[in-house]
Amino acid sequence: MLEREIEQKLKDGGAALVGFCEIDESPIKGQGNLKYAVSIAYKLSDAVLKTIEDRPSIMYFQHYRAVNARLDQLSLDVVKMIEDEGYNAFPIAASQSTNDDKSAYRGVFSHKKAAVLSGIGYIGKSCLLLTKEYGSKVRFATVLTDMQLISQRQKITGGCGSCTVCRDNCPAGAISGIEYAEGMSRDDFFDAAKCSDHMKSYKDIGRGAVCGICIKVCPKNKLR
Numbered sequence: 001m002l003e004r005e006i007e008q009k010l011k012d013g014g015a016a017l018v019g020f021c022e023i024d025e026s027p028i029k030g031q032g033n034l035k036y037a038v039s040i041a042y043k044l045s046d047a048v049l050k051t052i053e054d055r056p057s058i059m060y061f062q063h064y065r066a067v068n069a070r071l072d073q074l075s076l077d078v079v080k081m082i083e084d085e086g087y088n089a090f091p092i093a094a095s096q097s098t099n100d101d102k103s104a105y106r107g108v109f110s111h112k113k114a115a116v117l118s119g120i121g122y123i124g125k126s127c128l129l130l131t132k133e134y135g136s137k138v139r140f141a142t143v144l145t146d147m148q149l150i151s152q153r154q155k156i157t158g159g160c161g162s163c164t165v166c167r168d169n170c171p172a173g174a175i176s177g178i179e180y181a182e183g184m185s186r187d188d189f190f191d192a193a194k195c196s197d198h199m200k201s202y203k204d205i206g207r208g209a210v211c212g213i214c215i216k217v218c219p220k221n222k223l224r
């Protein structure tokens with residue numbers, strides 16, 4: 001079973017969590033039937049997350065980029081394994097900074113969608129994917145493919161309960177505090193434009209494109 005080999009390869013490369021799923025429809029136009037996905041999660045460093053206080057740090061910016069680069073490398077390993085089996089594989093970059101409609105603040109495919117369908121976690125009030133093992137201290141990449149992949153995990157249900165810590169600490173006012181429920185649109189509980197605009201205000205930190213306060217403060221993250 002290739003799922004097991006893919007998972008082992010990714011874990012050997014440092015992935016924290018790996019999942020597989022079938023998507024309702026092929027998400028990339030003109031690319032055939034890419035309706036299966038490998039979801040790859042890489043854990044962020046607790047020590048680096050601690051450097052975020054009321055604003056992000058340059059150490060977090062650098063770490064964020066390094067983790068994205070590692071995720072993209074892991075995706076390439078998966079692409080090779082799948083192509084060697086004679087199927088198509090399409091890597092979705094860990095950080096999708098642009099898409100056709102920039103005002104939509106969306107990448108070409110949602111890593112969170114693949115992670116939820118794969119049973120890796122659920123969406124919290126912060127709009128971050130919360131995992132049982134690491135809370136939201138994870139970043140994601142996804143590989144889409146036309147090779148049938150069978151999910152190895154049950155979908156996780158969960159929620160934030162009465163917690164509103166991320167809403168109370170978000171400097172942009174982007175988090176409404178409304179609990180996400182299946183089928184809800186992101187705009188119903190999270191203001192991506194406010195988050196993005198705020199991140200751009202940190203011009204002295206890299207390109208001013210990270211924040212991370214909602215990760216730092218989430219009680220499900222239990223920083224070491």
Ligand code: SF4
Nearest residue numbers: 170172195211213214
């Ligand atoms: S990244 Fe920062 S601005 Fe965006 S939702 Fe989280 S705390 Fe708010």
Ligand code: SF4
Nearest residue numbers: 124126160163166218
């Ligand atoms: S801080 Fe609280 S409300 Fe926000 S994602 Fe974490 S558990 Fe959910």
